[in-house]
Amino acid sequence: MVDDDKSPAREVITDYAQAHFRYFRTADGTVYAQKNGHPVARPIRSQGTTGSHRQELMVGLFRDGHGVFNGTALKEALDLIEALALTEDVQPVHIRVAPGFDGATWLDLGRNDGQSVRIHPSGWDLAVPDPREVCWRRTQLTGELPLPVKDTDGKGIDLLLRLCNFATAQTECLAVAWLIGCLGPSVPVPAPFLTGPQGAGKSTGGRMLVRIIEGMSGDLRRAPKDEENLIAAVAAGWVTALDNLSHMTPDLSDAMCCIVTGAENVKRALYTDGDVVRARYRRPMLLTGIDVGVIRPDLAERLLPLRLERPRVRRTEAELWAEYAEALPVVLGSLLDLAVKVRAAQAETPTDLRMADFAHLCAQLDAATGWGTLAAYRASLDDLNDDVIEGDLLAQTVLRHADTIEAGAAQRMTSTEWLHCLSRLYSGDDLRPLPKGWPTTGKVLSDRLKRLQPTLAARGVLIDSGRTSEGRYLEMTRAQAPPPHEAKRMF
Template sequence: MTEAEEIVAGAGVAVPDAADGEQAKEEKKSASTVLVELAQASYRFGVSEAGETFGVPRVGSPVVFLLRGGKTSLRAQLARAYFARVRKAAPQQALADALLVIEGFAQEENPERLEIRVARSDGAFWLDLGDPTGRAVRIKPGGWTIEDEPPVLFKRTALTLPLPLPVRGGSLDELWEWLNFDPADRPLVVAWLVSLFFPEMPHPVPNLSGEQGSGKSTAGKVMSLIVDPTGAPARKAPRDPESWVTAATGSWVVSLDNLSDMPPWLSDAICRAVTGDGDVRRKLYTNTDLEVISFRRCVILNGIDLGAVRGDLADRLIPLDLLIIGEDNRLEEEELWPSWQEAHPRILGAVLDMLASVASQLPSVRLARKPRMADFARILKAVDELSGTDGLARYLSKQKALATDSLTADVFIVAVAEKIDTTFTGTASELLVLVTPDDDGKWRAPKGWPGTARAVTTRLRRQAPPMRKAGWMVEDDGGANHSNAVRWTLTPPPREVGDSGSLGSHSSRSLQGREFASQASQENGPSQVVPCTRCGLPLHPAAAAGGHTTHPSC
């Protein structure tokens, strides 16, 4: 029996024998009618929360087939079943008509949630193995098992590849044979891998850096393949928002390789993807209909210059440093990936073991303060407690450094840092006049320079969090003054000895003031470092001395 005949037989539809005249009877029906009948016999129809029509086999593995797509689509399955039934290829128009009818049936059903690769249900984590059987791994506190019939609906895409069956008894130590990260960064990598199984939380974005020859591209591929193997484990940078949506929706983990720059639209798109925020766009083939594009994904970056990253994305990054690979330790592609296939089941099993342990540990984890990406910070602290590492301190230190690095990409903030030596108080318009060079009209504003007071206000509000992390006091009065115009107060970090106030020296005073809190502690004693009671970042000493306990903007 052919595979197509098995599909029809499994659906309870008899494969016709040309000799018994059944084929002639079927030919009296329209092709679209036969297709709809085949679909009804073989599948139950549904619609996802995002409006996607799908079918689930009535018998066999509960694998979701989206209505349209490639070889894994319901359309392709019906075309195969039709040929098995009448020994003819289904006409294109008949397929189109049948799919329209199926869509109508599906729209009568209540929306259902479709998952991609990972899910949480019934108090457990689930990992889709991606194979034809529809099996999934069930992970609960203390252990994991492989289940034949998971209680969640997993959808597959053209990129989805099967995972190997995980093997018990593996060790995460084997992972570092494939990922040559700085040992101090390893807890961050482990925590990020564990966080992949939490589909409802915002995910930080690893940014891989290192010298040429440190294996950044290979590391990005391995990190994505561990939990979510696809046909494109490393992808080039998308050229526009549309191509980004196409690339990102095809898998749970998206690894972008060799990024030369980070355009603002891509920075915003990545931030929305890792937090699950949506966007609205016009529906294809319509003039006025709108659709909401909303998805949450885990993203890996490779090669981006941290100085070119905007503050909102910098808050979500995990800079990971790769060590150089010696010539004696390099592997050629033809031996690298076969070795990976052999090690993958053990490494996956070790990751699942760590997830089960973290799930047991998390209820008792408490953070002294909650930084940005607090969910990830809790997972990281759980990994630290289980492994005896200090990854959380490493992560927080990197976050402070990133805030500083992101400011150097903003020409206006750099100009502010060069111009302001003491406290500035005034309106956005006055600040713009202060920092704009007076060069007899010869000066030309560089790209990214705010041209209006409103643009300055927008810029300051966006950059206030990283500026505070770098040691600045950034406050506004909300217009609560006699002129009703918002007045800003900007105070740079304390000067260091020998600081001349130039841009170069600002790298040790303001923009690069990542050690501001520790410096203040050394100079004035620990009691002088007062954290904001809301955001947790340190108050400027002048504000703390005045009795303030929060940033006014908090």
């Protein structure tokens, strides 16, 4: 093809693209293409297997009688379109859940026709969102959800709880609260940790919860070996579910904390010297396992233990999943009905819990149903604090020393003096050796105590630090009375 033929081809592609697609950029500078009247957007540089913009542009040109164009013409046209789009307004893209106008939120059903669910405190309905209100991004992890059933009268919640093997009513209400939290794009939710004996159906129960949000193609996966692969999986979907955890490394624990409450990952862009790629993420997580060993205090505040029990009657996989697939439209409809009631309910926000947004959601759920979800959440955190203390010899030693301090009194020493004091208390008269992982310097002790602060505070021991003219100090205070265990009194 001669040079005179290339310019008309490029212009034909550009004119067609601008007539049939809307182009915009996100905050990180990525340019997306959105077919007119359709909410799904695709990055114009994507070569993914879910359908790239280049492919849909080629198909559109061919079907509308403009012919087939070579790669050079397509590249030059897309280069020009990308440059022009960089001057357009910034608009975010969303996976599965998105905020909308007037306090509404949207749930992507993953359908080709773009139908989505608009959730508002006044009700929910099915609609194709305005492209300027919501832009969906889809990946291989975006499964299709069935059309939810309206006016179920809570039947779907009962069906779901009958299929799962939750051990108590308190566990059931926490699972429902988590599902409602997954429908909110701005609510950080703790990660459910499905535990129980062998044969309790932890993996099956986890799949059922995940597939309410991600569709029947949603599944559990093994924990990635490194943080980069974990972040890649998190960024490509909405709910990330890790199965059969038996050990929690410090790096994996820290990564999970960031995923639950939100963080940003920055890495160098491929084939460049100075450009970077930013990935912001905050996603719901779900974990399953019998026991993961010692849980770090910061992760414990972001977990939601859900205990399962062994079913009395075993069923085949085919029978179980056939019933689940049939019930899913009703389950989703009931969950949406309940989400509407919860968002319309008025409740005070608890100010003493780390995950305050989720605690407020639990309070709203209680106002709408009277279930006692907030009390169950407090009880679950109390149990996790017990697990942290049982797995940390330093925390146990600090609590032993705190018992020697009068209620309301404070004791102040340098970190090195505290290290000697606690080490002597642990070794005792028999001078038993210090355990592996025991702090070796005052600085290490200070850092460990800062991490243990929330756990110790829940047991009435307050750790503070400061500086005087003589140097830095650590102060241990025994509260006047232990914090009330409201949840345990209620059940």
